[in-house]
Amino acid sequence: MRMISVAVRTAVCGTALMLMALPGISAAAGHGGTGGMNQGASGDHGGMKMDDHGKMNSGGHDMAAMGDKAFSGKIGPWKGDARIMDMKGHLEASGMKAQGAMPNSHHIAFTLTDAANKPVTEGKGTVTVTGPDKKATKAGLMAMQGHFGADVNLPKPGKYTIKADIESGGKKGTATFPYTVK
Numbered sequence: 001m002r003m004i005s006v007a008v009r010t011a012v013c014g015t016a017l018m019l020m021a022l023p024g025i026s027a028a029a030g031h032g033g034t035g036g037m038n039q040g041a042s043g044d045h046g047g048m049k050m051d052d053h054g055k056m057n058s059g060g061h062d063m064a065a066m067g068d069k070a071f072s073g074k075i076g077p078w079k080g081d082a083r084i085m086d087m088k089g090h091l092e093a094s095g096m097k098a099q100g101a102m103p104n105s106h107h108i109a110f111t112l113t114d115a116a117n118k119p120v121t122e123g124k125g126t127v128t129v130t131g132p133d134k135k136a137t138k139a140g141l142m143a144m145q146g147h148f149g150a151d152v153n154l155p156k157p158g159k160y161t162i163k164a165d166i167e168s169g170g171k172k173g174t175a176t177f178p179y180t181v182k
Contacts, residue, residue, distance in 0.1 A: 066090070067109065068179075075166060076173020078112040078120055082164070084179055085109070087151070104139075104151035110164060111147045112173075121146055123168025132158030141166060154181045 067085030074080070085107045091097065108127060112120035125141035127150050139150040141164065154160055163176040 067107070070108075070162070070179045071175060071177040073175065074173075075110070075112060075164065075175040077171050078114055078166075078168075078173055079117075080110055080112045080173070080175065082162070082175070082177070083109050083111075084154075104153045106154045107149060107151050108162070109144075109147040109149045110141065110166065112166070112168070119146060120168050123148065123166060125164060125166035127152060127165075128163045129154065130161040130163075132156070132160065154179070157181050 067083040067090075069081065070084045071080070071082035087102060087105060087107055114120055122143050124143070125148060126138055127141055128136055128138050129152050130136040131154070137153065139152050141148040141150045148164075148166060152162075158181060160179045160181065161176065162179055164174065166173050
């Protein structure tokens, strides 16, 4: 039951962050209109593009490219990058206020490429965060729109150690790196 709640929480937070990053979405939801989104005859949706299946794509806006770059290097057989986004700070920068207590303060996104420089987009893993107080917490990594992501809690300033274990296509990789919250 615990795994379902973590997966659901991760999916909900990731989706919420994506929606908040798109200009006009919150206004459209609140007013029942287009919220300033230009929907001309060309099908322009204010930075959003429709794919062949009628789903909206963000026009190249990659959630994994946001936040602070925390790591770049080898993760097992793959080349990888890790970015960490302060979710409350991201909300405030987009003009919205976080409502209620957020159980996790940050989102971590790992992008991986294989030896042929092709994105690795399927798999699973875990991320273990050890805080300045030496307490460790674990979260599940999920494949999310071009990256592996998890919501983690980095509640106070200090140096954290992050360890990622990722599995994809029968291969495994691990990376450990520091991250400082100011």
